[in-house]
Amino acid sequence: MSNTTHIPHLLDLQVTFHHTSETRNTLESCCGVPIMLKTLERYQKCNYGAPETNVISRETQSSQQEYLKLKARVEALQRSQRNLLGEDLGPLSIKELEQLERQLDASLRQIRSTREQMLCEANKALKRRVSSSLYFRPNLATSRKLCHGLNVTLGSWRRATKPPSNNCGIPTPTAGSNLNHRVTASSNP
Template identity: 45%
Template structure:
């Protein structure tokens, strides 16, 4: 049989289960009510922000008073000034970046010109002569004489260069070959 202590423990557990679930139901109801209140507040704030946005874009200005319109105008002026300041700062930073790049390119260009002048002063130069190819040696250093060597040029091997004596021969012989499609005239 059940002793009184067992009976009391059982009644205590029954009360905890029954009344504990009621407390949980109450807390759930309170949470739902709090959530609904928060939803209503957020919805009102959202609608207010939408109304403000429309007013900023120049819509729904009719219900505003003169003071509200002046306040809106001041806010728009302040916002416009901030936008212009940010744009100006952005343009100035881009300008300074471009100036740094310009200085780099100018220095690189100077270095290339200096190297080119050194090469022109120390090495040979190629100029066009009567054959279209001649070699002149200018102030060569003893180390560079083994590196730069004159080349023998044959004027008949120049592509696209016809001397007066051979131009008639080349055109008459190449016209026939062009028609046959064997070798184009510019390759002879």
């Protein structure tokens, strides 16, 4: 019953109680404010005390039902996982085995598709790197030409500046000369 229907029932009980008391000439002991306050207290206890336990009881039952559903779902998922791993296949029917096989085939197709997509993306990235390195290759060739030009200039500068020689006509070793180089002195007076 709702809260609004509780009050009339309690008041009906109170009126019935008063009526019974009147017939016994005890009206004065039953009537009054204290009796009405007790009735309202009982109403509040019944209205606010009991529904809380009912609400808690309903919530507990709801939580318990939800727990049982989740527990059954977890068990089903664990059983499915074992089946996908090839375990506990004995109790499965032919139809369930065929369904499991279709699931595995679909999973393999998805895995292969994902792998191919990743390989294609990696291949495209490598092609971009190669094409960007080809773009910078002319700059590399230019820098090599510059280095070659510097070597030629350095070589001609070395030839132009001969190392100093002593009185015998044998060149004296310098910091940049090769000490293992044999020099044949031709001393023609």
